[in-house]
Amino acid sequence: MTFPTGTPHPRTPQTELDAALRAFGLTGPEPELDAFAAQLAQEAGVPYAMVNIFGAQQQFFGLHTPGEDSELPTVGRAMPLDHGFCPEVVARKKALVLPDVFSSPRFAGNRVVDEIGIRTYAGVPLLHGDTVLGTLCFVGPVERSLSTGRDSLALIKRRGSDVMEFLYRRAGIQP
Template sequence: MDPLTPDQARRAGEQRRLRLQVLGLNSVEAEATFDRVARLAASFTQSPLAMVNFINDERQMFRGMYIPSASPDDRPNTDGGGVVFDLSEIAREAPSDYGFCPHVVAQGSQLALDDVFDYPRFRGNPLVNDMGVRSYLGTPLRDNTGMILGTVCVADMVPRTWDRKLKEGMQELTETLLSDFRLRDSLLAQQQELFAVFDGAPFPIMLTEGPNHLLRYANGKQGAAFGMIPQFSPGRHVLPGLEAVGVFNAMDDAFHSGQAATLPRASITTYDSPAPQDFSFLCTPVRTSPGAPISGVLTVAMDITGQPYAGSEQRVFAANVQERFERLGAAGVPGMGNADFSR
């Protein structure tokens, strides 16, 4: 396979970033599924270090990681002695050109380095100098569409022979994640059906992703009242009116606590009204797949101008929206496109 030109590599990285954003994977948060795969990789290959690594055009994100615990009894057995550095200090991200995983993604095939020092191209890699890695085995991590999103990799601090059995086993282990990607796409399709219902809702609704509240979706009422912004824009910066009245602080509380948060009353001048209006905001944390960490926040705004509190019909509607959206993350309920939010 011919190496990519810098421009081709940049475009490929951008495409991966967009795909990772759609899947809810474009961040460094640990996820149990990926940590488990990393532990299995370490155990299967008897390696002290393993990662499930997603790579975009800006950074590498180790959403799955196995590192030696404090107890030697919990570590995979190796023939090469102890670890020569403190793996507990490893962060779950790195620059996009750090280490060997970017080479795996670029060439689109498995990379086995029995001894890094045998390869002049790799022996000066920062991973060798910073961490003492001497051997590496990385396998492309493809999603259910065939796109390479990153790698599943293992490494050791001593030279190793990565034989055919280990290479094939790593390939099979990587392919077990296809079901996770399929599930995410299935839930995303159901979300899109739900969004079609939201489009006709009488209240502003938006779904944001990650701790920076990147805009994933906004219905027509949201755009008309608070402004139309591009998808995946950082909400706090592009919706200054909502930031000024404390909406994003409530969203922060929901995202980090895992509990719904309410901003009972906020006065704001909207784009579709010349006079300030009072809104109540309900912020609910959501997940993209069962057992996954919180991925974003669903925010429903209710116009309560002239009311001492939100009307019962509005509260029922907001609770209905939140409940049905959360059910997507719980089981992927069929028939969601026929949901009735009019009551």
Template sequence: MTDVMSTQGQFPGASGESERTRRLRGLGLNDPSADEAFDRFAHLAASITRAPIAMVNFINDERQMFRGLYIPPNPVDITAEDGPSWADRGIAFDLPSREMPLSHGFCPHVVAQRSPLALDDILAYPRFAGNPVVDELGVRAYLGAPLVDSTSTVIGTVCVLDREPRQWGRERLRDIQHLAEALLSEIRLRDNLMAQRQEMFAAFDGSPFPIMLTEGPGQEVRYANAQHADTFGAPVAYGTVGAAYPQLGAAGLGRAVLDAYHAGRTTVLDNVRIQSPRPDPQRGRQTFSFTCTPLRAALTGQINGVLTVGMDTTAQSRTEEELGTLAALLVDRLQQSGTSVPGRSAIIGEPGPVLPS
């Protein structure tokens, strides 16, 4: 199986990648996009610890990624008779994106030490007082616990912050540890779904047709089956179709994939002439047709990926209907497994049968 997520050593810059980053990539958590489930969990963490700011933070080799985030939505009048509550104290917390360098904050320390960290008043700790978040964001108190997955890899943290000194105490420390343990059930679910998807991809590797899966707004290549690798070679880099397969990108396949993603309907790219990357005189220059079929999340209906199936039409003519039927059969296999994207089910094209989540 040629799964882009599991062959890091083949690509530039992949050498030396940590097990933590590999785990995050495998779990589909290696980017800073918002995740509704983790956002709810961050809100729960803020509520239980009575802290105004909370995060579910995953950390790879390059950055911190706040997949879950809770910040009070609106400042309140602190002169009100009852005063502001823990959840709406007018926190002016300027966080322009859901990511942060490894040099900022205290979660990287939790990950490195594999143990909880409670800072009642950060300025009282010389080791931490000079951290950039103290001056830039006004953070004065921190409480965080590590997320240790089923492979004993620390993949991130659950943490809460305050802009005022706090006496967290043993009870709050115990709370944040219990929250981290509870969140691991969600991580295990995603891990199981990923295992099911890998099994499905292994089945796809038996297909005689090139198959590729792309995901996200940028439609980055996440999977290519064995026939795809045999026909077009291994991806030359992570990223979009054009970055991973320059010849396919130059032929317009990247545009076709994006058209399917944005339009929400199947697109077909015919008469694509490809020079085989293998020194095989019997192959030489081949002609392909590609069918790009969008995948939708079952609960929201939002398109989150595109399944692309290629067919060699060098020696014989294939109709768009035949290609569409083949793609539909493959997507149906994904639907039956419920694992087109980690943690999310998918349906094809326009409204149809929706999988249970």
């Protein structure tokens, strides 16, 4: 789902999100979240993975990208709210797996398909109660067989739980 620039994003109200981010001590990129992203990318066999926090834009507090010698596009630590598939995950508060982005016309036209060459996606919301802190996702430039969807869903849900357990433990918050 893409959201036209200037359109309100269907997410947790900003004041609620800001309070939750403060409680978890999430202020910007973190080496521990980069490590979660790197491990997810390795397990998924893709070049990109992100721990994505939503505010005025998508911010990657955890990021794994291919090395400098790669021919794949570089991804920075921020992206507009109308790019990618994570806004759909935030709006739905549910995981989304797209083994082959082109198999769904609704998602095939997203800007990241052409700009970054994304062909496969899996993402899960990072939920604290009803508050969506952000998402954990992985993306890759090669489509996958639709039969891989269940394995990708299980992986992204498991790793999303791992990220939330880490955040709860670090902040001393009971889930």
